[in-house]
Amino acid sequence: MDRLSGLDASFLYLETPAQLMHVCAVMVLDPATMTTPYSFAAMQREIEARVRDVPGFTRKVRGVPLGLDHPVWVRDKDFDIERHVHRLALPTPGGYAELMDLCAHLASLPLDRSRPLWEMWVIEGYRPEGKDGEAAEEKVVVFAKMHHATVDGVSGSNLISHLCSLEPDSAPLVPENAPHPRDPGRGELLGRAVIGTATRPVTLVKVLKPSAQLVTKSIGRARQGTAMAAPFSAPRTSFNGTITSHRSIAMTDLDLEEIRRIKKVTGTTVNDVVLAVSGGALRAYLAERDELPESSLLATVPVSVRDSSRRSTGANKVSALFTKLGTDIEDPLERLRMLAERNRHAKEHHNAISADALQDWAEFAAPRTFGLAVRAYANLRLAERHPVVHNLVISNVPGPPIPLYFMGARIDALCPLGPVFHGAGLNITVMSNAGQMHVGAIACRESMPDTDALVRHFPAELARLTAAVDAEGGPGAAR
Template sequence: MDRLSGLDASFLYLETPEQLMHVCALIVLDTSTMPNGYSYPEFRAILAERVKKLPPFTRRLRRVPFDVSHPVWVRDDHFDIDHHVHRMALPAPAGYAELMEVTGHFAGLPMDRGRPLWETLLIEGYVDRDGVEKVVVIIKMHHSTVDGASGANLISYLCSLEPDAPALAPDDAGRNEDGPGGFELIGRGLLDTLSRPFSLPKLVQPSIGLISETIGRAWAGTTMAPPFTAPRTSFNGTIDGHRTTAVADLSLGDIKAVRKATGATVNDIVLSIAGGALRSYLELRGELPDGPLLASVPVSVREESKRANGANKVSALFMRLRTDIADPLERLRAMAESNKNAKEHHKAVGADTLQDWAEFAAPRTFGLAMRAYAGMRLAEKHPVIHNLVISNVPGPPMPLYFIGAQVVGLYPFGPVMHGAGLNITVLSNNGVVHVGVIAAKASMRSPEKLIVHFAEELERLKAAAPLSDVS
């Protein structure tokens, strides 16, 4: 039995029919590298064999009776790959627009909690912008199962470094055990629940210290941007259950050249590009606010965390995207300075603080509160917490082969939430930075009108940065 951490379970409690808490990855494959050529039956058979070695793909949720504690993961003794792998062919001629329509539709479908929380849609008949036919795989996994870093690792474990090589061996992908009986579940759950209050003193004292330090930083002007200070935009309200998506590619080499010329980090540059793209998008719509947009940026604490259990080992910080600055280089410099302060402030927060407090999440209370929040459209009535979520996930620096087919596109999509109906996730892969944008349809009907500005902003940065000084 592997009990969900409070943070993992929170993603279950926060889910509503409109606020789906799963993550997706769109993988574009060049099947010409497959040693025996592409065949769906063989592709499915190899995939079925590989996922059986990874517990997150073959375990299901089991509720603790009366919800006295968080659910547990147990082995699904009736696991059937046919429940998780689906096949479809796009109608010819099918290109980017058709692929995005299918991706958005798939991302907007909830998953069956009675089975392992993942699904794959294999798409044939996609013709890329160069006129070359590709096979596309969309993998969807619930956030209670993975975070950004562990999700990227799971995909890597399904891949190999050569077309005909075996899949990469997982190091620690989680346990996969038989479940205990109902009485044992209740007993363990009650023991877990009754012991939680004794951990409060250990949480309260550091939290008070953090508040004191935050006040000091606020006086010095070195604190991270506070929540509830974001301007309201058209994508900050109550969301619907439909999703729209868009993807783009950026050159990692160009981003590294800007980094070398300016001294900014890759993350600073990615955030600055996103800020510039959002500025252009809102300006063209006549919606550009006077103040800068505020992004919630997930931060992996996997290396610092002392917790052994839990799929999600993340914290978060808030960053101003400086959409109020038109000049790309000036925006980058301003963001690099404020991001430095935000990161230093974030270090004062314990790596496990968010996970520790999440242990007190109550299943029924969270679920009812979330539904009431959505039904009363409260996201439109209080100050905006943050405008959007932006994630930057490091990916593999070398070519990967998914069942023999080379991965030529790996686009991530995170969840969107009431109050922040837009998510931008970036992942680097083999010298290319893949950008995935997902939005609630009610918040942004055409994310393509946003994502086209990413390449433009990178070009503007290259033109403004002293690249000639870079050897």
């Protein structure tokens, strides 16, 4: 029996009609590399052939009687590819604006929990703008959506690898070896749930001691000035309130080699540079609207603990750290240096926390109580009444260093998009891919109607940081 971990299940409990807990990806494909001419029917058949024996694509959620325990995964015996892979066409003129509007609409739709929790839309007729300002060759776009209960950043990339290859006509990157989950009887589910409920107090005692020690150590770090930024210390912005189900989406590309050069010259990390550019873009966006707060914005940065976790099960193996983005600092190089120093402290603080701490505590999320609490929180608009926990989520997902092919079509761009939350209606995700850093932003449309107004500042902020590094000089600064 394949039971959802507490953390995986929490993403189901967190979901409301407005707070949708799926992750998305926009893949721009070049069909010219395909060994046979593109057709939707052929692509749909090939996707079916690759996913039919992959549990991650063919399992669905089954609840436990009386909600006594977290749900389990069972195989969907009626799996039908036509319920998961759909065909759409962009309206004329089929450019970037039309694509973003369509993707935002698709991101606003919930997944059907009676089926495996994923969908793909193959979108035809996309004509991106070329370097000369004219429309380039027509591309095919795949908009993919998977529930966060099934994937995190790393496991999501691994799952997509079943559909990708290193050459147009080669085998998938990752063959499937995992067994399909079995379908337990009602009596077995109820019996396991009763045992789990009875032993929960013992488990709680085991979790409390290290958590208490962590609090003591965190207080000491705070006194020494080496603790990570604290939640509930963020300034309020227009995207920090109660969200709706409507979304806005934008994406852009950054030069990965330029980011790596800055990292090398300044002795920082790629993540430091990404966060510094993000902070600069957010500063510019808020300043344009006369909304720039005096104190720095606070971001939650998901961190994979897959390599250090003791748990062998569960799709989500993540923790998180909080970091100030330096939106109160005008100079981009000064912002980068501040972020690098704070991030070192945050990482040391984070490393002192058990890799499984979040997963351990998530086991105590009661299905019914948790779901009712989330809905009450939204209905009472409590996100607008207490101090802001954090302003946004920023994720950095490592991607392939070489070109990949999806069903034989080269992936020209791959932008992942995470969920947004009540109180933090903006999510920025970056992913490297064959020399580019793809930036995707998704927001609640009511609080950020024009996400492109934010995203367009990313290339400009990277250029400002490059100019600041070059102006200071030093070994490796000159091109």
